Amino acid sequence: MSQTFTMDDLRRMLQERQHKMTPQRQVVLQIILDHPGEHLSAEDVHGILRDNKSEIGLATVYRSLELLSELGILQKMEFGDGCSRYEVNKTDPSKHHHHHLICTNCGKVIEFQDDFLEPLEEDIKKKLGFTVSDHQVKFFGLCKECQEAQQ
Structure with missing residues (x-):
């Protein structure tokens, strides 16, 4: 939050x-x-x-x-x-940061809050004994507007 x-x-x-x-x-x-x-x-x-x-x-x-x-x-x-x-x-600080979608064409950065990596972190902890304190996710691609402009 x-x-x-x-x-x-x-x-x-x-x-x-x-x-x-x-x-x-x-x-x-x-x-x-x-x-x-x-x-x-x-x-x-x-x-x-x-x-x-x-x-x-x-x-x-x-x-x-x-x-x-x-x-x-x-x-x-x-x-x-x-x-x-x-x-x-x-x-x-007890929660993860938000993540970013980065358009490689126009440079727009879109934030999103969903954290789909919680199960992966639990798996890492269980299998490897490693506690993840934070992570960053960046997805690179084309935003909706740039995709529409290319069509």
């Missing part, structure tokens, strides 16, 4: 991890909060900042996103194109 976080929640999470909510981190986090489900890259965040006449540089955006990811506040994702993307890590 996913949760919704406010800026105060995120500030508290940073403080619990012995970090301050700097003005730059707050602006970067607010952009991520304002674009739910968009899986923004550092360049995307920087572009939004530039459009809003912000003076925050790309290097600061990268550092902020990396730190927030390392602290577990953001989830860093790779979709096979060499570009890291970020979203608020709103997943209950």
